[in-house]
Structure formats: structure tokens, C-alpha cells
Amino acid sequence: MTLSFAPGDLVRARGREWVALPAPREGLLALRPLSGGESGAVILDPRLEIMPVEPARFDLPADARQTVQAKAALLADALRLTLRRxxxxxxxxxxxxxxxxxxxxxxxxMALRLAVPRLLIADDVGIGKTIEAGLILRELMDRGEVDAFSVLCPPHLVEQxxxxxRSRFGIDAVAVTSATAARLERGLPLSQTLFDAYPHTVVSLDYIKAEKRREGFARSCPNFVIVDEAHACVGTGAGKQQRFGLLSGLAQDPGRGIVLLTATPHSGDEEAFGRLLSLIAPEFAEMNFGSERYRQQLARHFVQRRRSDLISEGWDEGRAFPKHESYEHAAGQLGLPYRLSRxxxxxxxxxxxxxxxxxxxAAGDQKERRLAFWGTLALMRCVGSSPESALSALRNRMAKESERLESQIYDEDGDDEDAVDLEPGINFAADPALLSLVxxxxxxTSRSDPKLEALISALKPLIKDGANPVVFCRYLATADYVRDALRRAFPKLRIEAxxxxxxxxxxxxxxADMVPSEDEKTGQRILxxxxxxxxxxxxxxxxxxxVHYDLSWNPTRHQQREGRVDRFGQPAELVRSIMMFSPDSAIDGAVLDVILRKAEEIRKATGVTVPLPEERGAVTDALMASMMLRRSDTRQLAFDLRLEDGTEAVAARWRDASENEKKSRTMFAQNAMKPQEVAPEWAKAKAFLGSPAEARSFVEVAMARFGVPLEPRKNVLVAHLQGLDAGLRERLEQREMKGSVRLALVEPAPxxxxxxxxxxxxxxxxxxxxxxASLDPEALGSLGIGRTGAWPSKAVQKLTTLALLRIRFKITVHARKERLLLAEEAALVACQGGQVxxxxxxxxxILLTEATSDLAPGARERFVARAxxxxxxxxxxxxxxxxxxxxEELMLDHARLRTASGSASRVTVVPVLPPDVIGLFSIMPDEV
Known part of the structure; x- marks a missing residue:
């Protein structure tokens, strides 16, 4: 006779006890070891087993090993940390x-309320979009709704x-890039794709967008996809069109969940915004942005919040973000000015x-003129950056031409991220005048540099106040030049590039290596x-x-730079930023007039930074006109080239972008959910699971109990695993941990x-x-981790029985497709006189309160036997x-959360009785 087992039931198979999990299909059993973790789970067919699979019980044996108060507390912490469901x-x-x-x-x-989660998360830089997407993914995996996924992102974000x-969500994913794909595919059978073999992947968009890969990926793509920097997948460029083609193909499957992430969803371009939204639902591409029906429908799929929303609207998140203070020299100044030498x-x-x-x-030839414009702007950027970058550009100019000159000028995100800081190679040929410039x-390069002197002057008060600055430069040569100069100016500080x-x-x-150690005289750094x-x-x-040592010509790049430090998790209460420029510099003045001041006006009006208008021809003309009109001897040339029209055209585009962004913010602000609908349930989850600090404390105590205490070393703790018990070493080796393991205490981890x-x-x-070890007398017996014990304590006034329980629950989600899930909790329950x-x-x-004395063996035996x-x-x-x-309490919690999220599904929670008694301890008043 074949017995039927439900999730949560205890069974005996292959000589040990297991907990039944939800099975992948009828006739099979998914089992997790009763005394082990999720990694030991197996799937078996009872009909193929040599010994029959039988029901089992979990009892506290009469001869269960006894232990002392400190080890009982350690066992309680261990039990809580083993639970993952x-x-x-x-x-x-x-x-x-x-x-x-x-x-x-x-x-x-928002994702939980949708039958198929499709969201556009457009929170501002630094709020935590990666965390928000990861939470959705992890939750859907743990609910059994997602088995495989792909994260699609720009190549430079794959490893991140x-x-x-891995570090935040416990999900192991493989990187799929041009450098890794061949190795991952090696040895796979012809019938199996890379994405069949590796269900959890992070994929470079620029690798997978190619036509020869796009179709194959679309056939084997998992049913859940996250797309980072989604705004880079809509637009006019060839690369953006390829990315959009890839994503629109994936979106055609109505059962595929898609989460799009971007800090700049609208950018004043309604057509591009509509295309982005079409990846969520095709009808959004054609709907009227101004209609109430449109906004109500979109609100279910779109969330966009500024930092000020989270500080001012009841979320109580003022402490989650630092105050941002930017330097303004005087009224009308956008940054820190410095003067050029003669x-x-x-x-x-x-x-x-x-x-x-x-x-x-080149005035008579449209193409040659445009190349000359780009060459001029590119070279002037290098001149404004540093003598070193100017020299590098002048030499590169003689050596080669650049095919990416326009994108380099405007700091666009390109396919070749490794070349983002190289000085451009420009299309002018070498001649005597060029050699003179060299x-x-x-x-x-051998003279004093007023820009560098201004930087050092700006850094001194910051350093005096204890700040740790990042100095952003545009070019590689400038960064090395600035690093060397700062090392001379601040010899006691750690300075790296x-x-x-x-x-x-x-x-x-x-x-990561710049994290200061406790024994250093000064922990201050400059990067x-x-x-x-x-x-x-x-x-x-x-x-x-x-410090923005070099102006970026893409306003969002300034936001990205500052967003590296001004973001969720910044421990400092104040973040400061300085933007350097010279009023004597023709190129700085042009960029400030045409780009940055306009962008700042929009930011102050709307609260967000709008990217540069996508039509760059007008911007190029405006920049050239601004430089030429600053010099009286070139006014006629500017007039002849009709560059004034470019200035007016780009100003009009900025006005349009500003108005569209204001309209977008009014229409699409997401304020539907309130803090009180979310916070209580999360607080309860934290209380049952324990904090990260408690996990660290557990590891320190446990390693000490094993006789191998953690060794503090600079910025890490070192665990010498070779000193552990042989069985424990073997288990750790199975998880690719052996020898001396370095454990980071703060991010970023080296x-x-x-x-x-x-x-x-x-x-x-x-x-x-x-x-x-507590359940098996033969496992790690030397530790003395037992399941029973008795001791006197000042924490109680009456004889108290403490039961350490593992409670299993069957959770049934009543939805269009009913699902049965297994959940577990650890619970400590104190009973007096037969009552909780x-x-x-x-x-x-009560358990953590240190015992006041040790009982005589006979007395301890009597109290344990009585319990x-x-x-x-x-x-x-x-x-x-x-x-x-x-x-019952859990069922109410589920109902409350589903009501808050607007979900129509219902949840029932039933305990599996009796609960497992992992430990039973008798605590008596101290005077007894």
C-alpha cells in the first residue's frame, strides 16, 4: 500500500527522519532532513525505495542529553537561524x-497584487531599486511562483x-557575458541551452541583444525577468533599438513577469515613455496620458518616488538618507569657481x-563641419580637464580617429564601458600648428595648475571636518595626475585612484581595501x-x-556620481558635493550656459534631473556658438554658420523637457500605499528571525565553543576552519569553504x-x-549541546518549564491556482502550573539570563524528569x-497584508500537531 504524505508530515526513509515538502508532481516525494537544512533536500519515488517510506514521530527521548544554560541559549539561537521557510x-x-x-x-x-507581476520601478537614485527588485524575486521564489529568472543589465553592472x-538575497546566479558565455556552454548537450542549464542568470544586455543570440534567448528565457537601466532600452540609437527589440519580444508572452528599473523613466519624451510602458502592457503605448482611466490603470504597475516623498509623507525615513549640501559660491553660481593663469x-x-x-x-561640407565641431568640443574638454589629458588627446589626435566621438563628448553610456575614461582620438591630422600645441x-604639465590648487583649497576644510571625499575626473590621465598631486598635498591620508x-x-x-582599520591613526581617505x-x-x-573636478556634459552623470555616496545606507548625517568650474574657461562657460544651468533649473522645479535632450545636433551647435560668441574675433564665423539658431533650439527643448517632467510627476506619483499597512507585518517578521547583529554574535560564540575563536584582522574576521571537527569541516567544504575564511563586517566586501x-x-x-548535535547523541558529542537541562535563575519567581519548539504550518493560498506551502517557526514558550x-x-x-549556580547532578535529574x-x-x-x-495570528497577518496590497486571494494557516520539542528546560527561582 502506498501512503500519501502532505507537506509538513514527518516520514522515515533511507534510515532517517524527514519533513515532507510540496512535491514537484504527483507520485513523488520532496523531503528535507528533519535535523538538516534546505541544502539536504531530496526528491524520491517511494515505489523505487528498498525500504518502504513510513510515517514518523518526533519525540523527546527520556535519555536526551542534558546541557547547561549557556549551551541551551546557543541551541535556541541556532534553531532560529536554521529556519528558511x-x-x-x-x-x-x-x-x-x-x-x-x-x-x-x-x-x-504591488507585485503580489498582480496575477503576473509587471512593474516599472522608477524611484530616484540611491533609494534602492536593486533591493526592491530583489525582494520581489526572493519572495516569488519562496512562494513557489518563480523557479528560474534572468536579470538583464548593462555589462558594467553584471558583477554587481x-x-x-548572493550577498543580500542568498541567490546564486551566474554571469552571462561575452567573456563567460563560451565557458558556460562548453560541454552542454545540443538539446540544452545555457539558460536551461543555469536557471538563475545575470545577462549583459549588450551581449544578448545581438540578433544571432536574441532569438535563442527568447525561446529559452525564464518566465521572470528584471531589466536594470531600462531607459537605455528605448530611444533612437542602434543599440537602444536592438535592446528594445529583445525586450518587446520577451514581453509578448503574457505569462512572463517583468520588472523594469530606471531612475529616469520619462525624461520629457512621451513617445519613449510610451514605448517603455508598452513592455508592461501593449495598451499603454497608445493610451492618453491625461486620462483618469489611464492613470488608474498605470498606478497598479508604476511606482516613482523622490527622496522627499519618503521623508515628508509618513514613512519616517529622514534617518535613512543623509542631508545633502552642495557648495554655492554666491547667488547665481552653480559651483566652485576658480581663475585660470595667464x-x-x-x-x-x-x-x-x-x-x-x-x-x-570645413564650413562648406556638412559632414566635415560636424566632425570638426565634435573634434573641437572633445579637445576643449581635455584642455579644461588637465594639462595631462590635453597632452594625451593631442597625441591621440595625431595617432588615430574616433568612431564614437559624439557619444564620448556627451558622456553617453556606450557598449564599451572600459573605454569610458580614455582621452578621445580625434579626426584632425598632424601639422606644425598641432605640434606647437603639443x-x-x-x-x-611642469607648471603650477590653478585648477589643482583650487581643488586642494576646497578639500582642506572638508578634511578638517572629517570628511572622506571622492574626486570624480573625466579622463584617466587627469585622475592619475590629481591622485599624485593630492598625495603630495595630504601625505598622511590614504589616497587611491x-x-x-x-x-x-x-x-x-x-x-574595499580603503576601509580604515581600528588601529590606524587616521581613517580618512580620498578616492x-x-x-x-x-x-x-x-x-x-x-x-x-x-567633488566634480570635471564637469560632466550629461546632467544625470552628476546625479549618478553623487548617488554612489548619497544613498540608502549612508551612515553619515551629511553628504557634501562641490562642482568645480572656471569662469575664464570658454568650454566651462558654454557647458554651464547650454546644459548644466538649464538642467539645474528643471531639477529645482521638478525635483529630478532630466537627461540631455536626445537631439544632439542642436546641443552641439549651441555649445559651439557659446564658445565662439565669447571671443569677438569669431562672431562673424558664428553668424556665418548660423549657430545662434542652435542655442534657441536647445533652449526650447529644455523648456519642453521641463514641462513634460512636471506633467509626468503630477500624473504618475505613486502614493497609494501607506506605511501603517506595511510596517507591523515586517516588524513581526524581524522579531521571529533575529537581527544581523544577533547572527554575528551567534557565529562568534559558536566558533569559540568549537575551540576556534574568530580572529579580528584589520577590516575582517578570520575563521580558521581547519581547526574544526572533521565532520564539520567536510560539510563546509561542500559549500566551498575551507582553510582560513575572511568574513567582512561592512560593505563593500573585498x-x-x-x-x-x-x-x-x-x-x-x-x-x-x-x-x-542536540538531536543525535553521536554528533559532535564533545560540545555537550543537549536538549534538556535545569538551573536556578533570578529571571523567574516560580518553577518554570521552557519549551524550545519548532512549529510547522501548512499554508494554503486560495487563488486562481491553489498552492500549498510549508512554513516553520522557532518558538520559546514558558509554562508555569500547566499554563503558557x-x-x-x-x-x-528567561533563557538568556545566566544561571546563578550549578545544581547537584541528582537535583538536576529530578527537575528534568519532572519536566x-x-x-x-x-x-x-x-x-x-x-x-x-x-x-490564527498568522492567518490574520496574511489577510492584513493581502488587503493592503489589494490581493483578492485568501490564505489559511493550519499547524502540524504536535509541535517538535527541540529542547525542554526547567528553570527554578534562585532561592530554591
Whole structure:
């Protein structure tokens, strides 16, 4: 006869006890070891087993090993840390290695209300869109609704996503890029695609968008997709059109969940916004933006919040973000001005003369003129950056031509992110006048630099106030030049540079290595970086100020730079930023007039930074006109080229962008959910699972109990795993942990380390091993981790029985497709006189209170025997009632959360009785 087992039932198979999980299909059993973790789960067919699969019971044996108060407390912590199938409405809470803010749960609630989750999350930079998307993914995985997924993102964000998923959400994903795809595909059978073999992937958009890969990916793409920097997938460029073609093909499957992430969804371009929204639902592309019906329908799929929304609208998140203070020299100034020396002015004038001669020579040929414009602007950017970058550009100019000149000028995100900080190679040929400019640039590299002196003057008060600045430069040569100068100016500070010559891993390592150690005389740092760091690596744990040494010509790039430090998780209360410019510089003045002042006006009016208008021809004309009109001898040339029209055209585009952004903010602000609808449920989840600080404390105590205490070393803790018990070492090796393991305590974690959290392999392995040691007398017997005990304590006034319970619940989701889930909780329950008197933190306080003395062996045996004799009555009465009451409470929690999210589904929660008694401890008053 074949027995039928439901999730939560205990069974005996292959010589041990298991918990039945939801089975993948009828006739099979999914089992997890009763005394092990999720990693030991198996799927078996009972008909193929040598010994029959039978029902089992979990009893507290009469001869259960005894233990002392400290080890009983350690066991309780271990049990809580082993549980991964949370019973509360946030199923994913047990899997998270961090504590999300309440506002970050709103997109999750929005996703849960949709039959197929399709969202556009457009929160401002630094609020935490990656966290919000990861929460949705983790929750859907833990609810059994998502088995496979792909994250699509720009190539420079791939490793960051892999790291975030692993370190924050406990999800192992593989990176699929042009560098890794061939290795991943090697050895796969012809019938199996890379995405069949690896269900969890982070994919470079620029790798997968190619036509030869796009169709194959569309056929094997998982049913849940996250798209980061989604705004880069709509627009007029060839690369953007390829990305949009890929995504629109994926969106045609109505059953595929899609979460789009962008900080700039609208950007004043309604057509591009409509195309972006068409990936959520095709009808959004054609709907009237002004209609109430449109807004109501879109509100279910679109969330867009500014930082001010979270501070002023009841979310109480003022403490989650620092105050941002930007330097303004005087009324009307946008940043910190500095004056050029006579030598630098003369060099600028000589370069302009040379460039304008080239422009005039090309005036009759539209293509040649446009190339001359780009060459002029590119070279002037380098001149304004530093003598070193000017010299590099002049030499590159003689050596090669650039095919990406326009995108480099305007700081567009290109396919080749490694070249983001290289000085441009320009299309002018070498001649005597050019050689003369090279000589002038070489001479300037050995003279005093007024821009550099202004930087040092600006940094001194910041350093005096204890700040740790990041100095952003546009070009690689400038970054090295600034780094060397700052080392001379601030010899006692740690100063490093991160540029595109480093690989992504090397960049992350260099940043992580700048975390100060406790024994250093000064922990202050200065990081000099190019825009290879403006996205992808978060810097808020180390740095708290930003200096824009070079102006970016893309206003959103300034926002991205500052967003590396001015973001969720910044411990400093104040973040400062300084933007440097010279009123003597023709190029700085042109950029300020045409781009940055206009962008700042829109930012003040709307609260967001709008990207540069996509039609760059007018912007190029306006910049050239602005430079020419600053010099009286070139006014006629400007008139002849009709460049004034470009200035007016770009001003009109800025006005349109401003009005469209104001309209967008009015229409699409997401304020549907209130904090009080979310916060209580998350607070309950935290209380049952324990905090990251408690997880770290557990690991420190547990390793000490194993005789191998953690070794503090600079910015990490070192766990010497080779000193552990052989069985424990073997289990850790199965999780790719051996030797001496470095555990990071703060982010960013250096390569070769991981942040120590409740989900870290060392934490979970230690917790699982300690629970198993209490259940199996032959496992780690030398530790003395037992399941029973008795001791006197000042925490009680009456004889108290503490029961450490593992309660399993069957959760049924009554929806269009009914689902049965298994959940577990650890509970401490204190009984006096056959009644439950304390549970939760109150019971935990009793257990943690140190015993006042040690009982004589005979007395301890009597108290333990008395508690065990009363256990059957407790299990049938008060402990069973406690489990039922907890199930009722959980059912109300689920109902409340589903009401808040607008979900129509219903949830029932039923406890599996009797609960498992992991530990039973008798606590008596101290005077006894």
C-alpha cells in the first residue's frame, strides 16, 4: 500500500527522519532532513525505495542529553537561524542578509497584487531599486511562483548584480557575458541551452541583444525577468533599438513577469515613455496620458518616488538618507569657481584658434563641419580637464580617429564601458600648428595648475571636518595626475585612484581595501575616480563627499556620481558635493550656459534631473556658438554658420523637457500605499528571525565553543576552519569553504570575502550542526549541546518549564491556482502550573539570563524528569493551543497584508500537531 504524505508530515526513509515538502508532481516525494537544512533536500519515488517510506514521530527521548544554560541559549539561537521557510506573510524574510526599509516593500506589495507581476520601478537614485527588485524575486521564489529568472543589465553592472543577489538575497546566479558565455556552454548537450542549464542568470544586455543570440534567448528565457537601466532600452540609437527589440519580444508572452528599473523613466519624451510602458502592457503605448482611466490603470504597475516623498509623507525615513549640501559660491553660481593663469589662458586661446580654423575650413561640407565641431568640443574638454589629458588627446589626435566621438563628448553610456575614461582620438591630422600645441601642453604639465590648487583649497576644510571625499575626473590621465598631486598635498591620508585600466574586480578590491582599520591613526581617505565608478560600485560605507573636478556634459552623470555616496545606507548625517568650474574657461562657460544651468533649473522645479535632450545636433551647435560668441574675433564665423539658431533650439527643448517632467510627476506619483499597512507585518517578521547583529554574535560564540575563536584582522574576521571537527569541516567544504575564511563586517566586501550574515554558509552550517548535535547523541558529542537541562535563575519567581519548539504550518493560498506551502517557526514558550505564561522575547529573556549556580547532578535529574513527565500533557493542551493561536495570528497577518496590497486571494494557516520539542528546560527561582 502506498501512503500519501502532505507537506509538513514527518516520514522515515533511507534510515532517517524527514519533513515532507510540496512535491514537484504527483507520485513523488520532496523531503528535507528533519535535523538538516534546505541544502539536504531530496526528491524520491517511494515505489523505487528498498525500504518502504513510513510515517514518523518526533519525540523527546527520556535519555536526551542534558546541557547547561549557556549551551541551551546557543541551541535556541541556532534553531532560529536554521529556519528558511518563514510562516509570516513575508515568506522571504528568512532568506535576507539585510534589513530592508519599509518603503522598499511597496513594490513587493504591488507585485503580489498582480496575477503576473509587471512593474516599472522608477524611484530616484540611491533609494534602492536593486533591493526592491530583489525582494520581489526572493519572495516569488519562496512562494513557489518563480523557479528560474534572468536579470538583464548593462555589462558594467553584471558583477554587481551577481554580488547583490548572493550577498543580500542568498541567490546564486551566474554571469552571462561575452567573456563567460563560451565557458558556460562548453560541454552542454545540443538539446540544452545555457539558460536551461543555469536557471538563475545575470545577462549583459549588450551581449544578448545581438540578433544571432536574441532569438535563442527568447525561446529559452525564464518566465521572470528584471531589466536594470531600462531607459537605455528605448530611444533612437542602434543599440537602444536592438535592446528594445529583445525586450518587446520577451514581453509578448503574457505569462512572463517583468520588472523594469530606471531612475529616469520619462525624461520629457512621451513617445519613449510610451514605448517603455508598452513592455508592461501593449495598451499603454497608445493610451492618453491625461486620462483618469489611464492613470488608474498605470498606478497598479508604476511606482516613482523622490527622496522627499519618503521623508515628508509618513514613512519616517529622514534617518535613512543623509542631508545633502552642495557648495554655492554666491547667488547665481552653480559651483566652485576658480581663475585660470595667464599661461593656461594663452594655451586655451591657442587651441581655440587652431580648432576654429579647422571649423572654418570645413564650413562648406556638412559632414566635415560636424566632425570638426565634435573634434573641437572633445579637445576643449581635455584642455579644461588637465594639462595631462590635453597632452594625451593631442597625441591621440595625431595617432588615430574616433568612431564614437559624439557619444564620448556627451558622456553617453556606450557598449564599451572600459573605454569610458580614455582621452578621445580625434579626426584632425598632424601639422606644425598641432605640434606647437603639443609643446605648449608639455610645458604646462611642469607648471603650477590653478585648477589643482583650487581643488586642494576646497578639500582642506572638508578634511578638517572629517570628511572622506571622492574626486570624480573625466579622463584617466587627469585622475592619475590629481591622485599624485593630492598625495603630495595630504601625505598622511590614504589616497587611491580607480580608473578604467583596472578590471571590475580590481576596482572593487581597491575600494574595499580603503576601509580604515581600528588601529590606524587616521581613517580618512580620498578616492580619485573616473566615471567607471559612477555606476556599479556603491561607496556609501566609506565616503561621504563628492567633488566634480570635471564637469560632466550629461546632467544625470552628476546625479549618478553623487548617488554612489548619497544613498540608502549612508551612515553619515551629511553628504557634501562641490562642482568645480572656471569662469575664464570658454568650454566651462558654454557647458554651464547650454546644459548644466538649464538642467539645474528643471531639477529645482521638478525635483529630478532630466537627461540631455536626445537631439544632439542642436546641443552641439549651441555649445559651439557659446564658445565662439565669447571671443569677438569669431562672431562673424558664428553668424556665418548660423549657430545662434542652435542655442534657441536647445533652449526650447529644455523648456519642453521641463514641462513634460512636471506633467509626468503630477500624473504618475505613486502614493497609494501607506506605511501603517506595511510596517507591523515586517516588524513581526524581524522579531521571529533575529537581527544581523544577533547572527554575528551567534557565529562568534559558536566558533569559540568549537575551540576556534574568530580572529579580528584589520577590516575582517578570520575563521580558521581547519581547526574544526572533521565532520564539520567536510560539510563546509561542500559549500566551498575551507582553510582560513575572511568574513567582512561592512560593505563593500573585498573579493574573496563575504558579508557575515544569518544566511552566510558559515552561519547556516554552524546552526544546522548545533541543532543536529542536540538531536543525535553521536554528533559532535564533545560540545555537550543537549536538549534538556535545569538551573536556578533570578529571571523567574516560580518553577518554570521552557519549551524550545519548532512549529510547522501548512499554508494554503486560495487563488486562481491553489498552492500549498510549508512554513516553520522557532518558538520559546514558558509554562508555569500547566499554563503558557510567556513566549517570544519574554521567554527568551528567561533563557538568556545566566544561571546563578550549578545544581547537584541528582537535583538536576529530578527537575528534568519532572519536566519530561509533564510534557505529554503540555503538548496536548497549552502547547497545542499556543500553536493553534499562532496559526490564527498568522492567518490574520496574511489577510492584513493581502488587503493592503489589494490581493483578492485568501490564505489559511493550519499547524502540524504536535509541535517538535527541540529542547525542554526547567528553570527554578534562585532561592530554591
Amino acid at each position: 518563514g510562516a509570516g506573510p513575508f515568506r522571504s524574510a528568512a532568506q535576507l542578509a539585510f534589513e530592508p526599509r519599509i518603503y522598499q516593500l511597496v513594490p513587493l506589495l 548584480w551577481v554580488l547583490e543577489l 599661461e593656461h589662458l594663452d594655451f586655451q586661446e591657442a587651441v581655440l584658434d587652431y580648432c576654429f580654423a579647422r571649423v572654418e575650413r 609643446e605648449q601642453a608639455e610645458l604646462l 580607480v580608473t578604467g585600466v583596472l578590471t571590475p574586480d580590481e576596482r572593487r578590491d581597491r575600494v 580619485v575616480a573616473t566615471d567607471c565608478l559612477s555606476e556599479g560600485i556603491n561607496l556609501q560605507q566609506i565616503f561621504d563627499a563628492v 573579493t574573496g570575502t563575504a558579508l557575515l550574515t544569518r544566511t552566510h554558509p558559515l552561519t547556516s552550517t554552524l546552526a544546522e550542526s548545533l541543532v543536529e 505564561v510567556y513566549f517570544g522575547e519574554a521567554a527568551r529573556e 519530561q513527565s509533564e510534557l505529554p500533557t503540555l503538548l496536548e493542551g497549552p502547547l497545542a493551543d499556543f500553536a493553534r493561536a499562532r496559526a
